Amino acid sequence: MKIIFAGTPQFAASALAALLVEHQVVAVLTQPDRPAGRGMQLTASPVKQLALQHGLTVLQPETLKTPEAQQVIAELDADVMVVAAYGLILPKAVLETPRLGCLNIHASLLPRWRGAAPIQRAILAGDAETGITIMQMDVGLDTGDMLLRHACPIAETDNAQTLHDRLAELGARSIVEALGLLEQGMLAAVKQDDAEACYAAKLLKSEARIDWHQDARQIAHAVRAFNPFPVSQAGLREISVKVWQASFCADRQGEPGEVLAVDKLGITVACGAGALRLEVLQRPGGKAQPVSQFLQAIPVNVGDYFSVD
Secondary structure, eight states: OEEEEEEOSHHHHHHHHHHHHHSEEEEEEOOOOEEETTTTEEEOOHHHHHHHHTTOOEEOOSOSOSHHHHHHHHHTOOSEEEEESOOSOOOHHHHTSSTTOEEEEESSSTTSEEESOHHHHHHHTTOSEEEEEEEEOOSSSSOSOEEEEEEEEOOTTOOHHHHHHHHHHHHHHHHHHHHHHHHTTOOOOBOOOGGGOEEEOOOOGGGGBOOTTSBHHHHHHHHHHTTTTTOEEEEETTEEEEEEEEEEESSOOOSTTBEEEEETTEEEEEOSBSEEEEEEEEOTTSOOEEHHHHHHHSOOOTTOBBOOO
């Protein structure tokens, strides 16, 4: 089939790579180049980089709401548009342009998590599984009919990056499968139950501050969900320490923020219920490192306190 592909980050690039093996991609839509890195140089998205490697037409409109942008898409005469983490709203006129409409690769088992951060919100909520849903797009926020769903377990050791990588692979396989079924007329649309929907709001840096009054298990979920962004943070003697990895300890009690134990494997800190063992930390200006190395630069002793404000 003739496909327009719309996506921006690495999650989308994985799907584009799979589609290029099976189908004709007539054009790629992706976000305009953005400043990135220490030098804040304009940088092409992962999708654009892959598209250019394959000599594909790349379109980078600031919006799809203009008649000009919509005319360009119409002239491509595509059978279907595949969308994955594109980052722009598709107006009704664009959704109706391809012969078979627009299919979205969504990183949750809809309707469980609709919105911008389904991977992180699933971990934060303590979900046992998530997955990929191939959805027929409509004008709502991830409200379209479900065409194909594949589940993916969430391991207790998963963080947002490791789960993202597995879902990117699953999403790539799923969209190829879905398009094959679509060509054969074998995809059955299933409406979502709106009553079961949760909103996966965009992550805010303000969420990353650890509240030691919370249950230790919930804080452990947050550390995993916020790795690699925005990374959980805790105050220690007027410095901000980033917490990259931590684990739940059920049998330790103390005042919230109190250091209960220190060894080469971790710093155990009391929470509102249970305790959290901090295992990989980063001091200001340093790199993420195991606790054994962190303690050489910033000593921590039993009885010290992480700030609870």
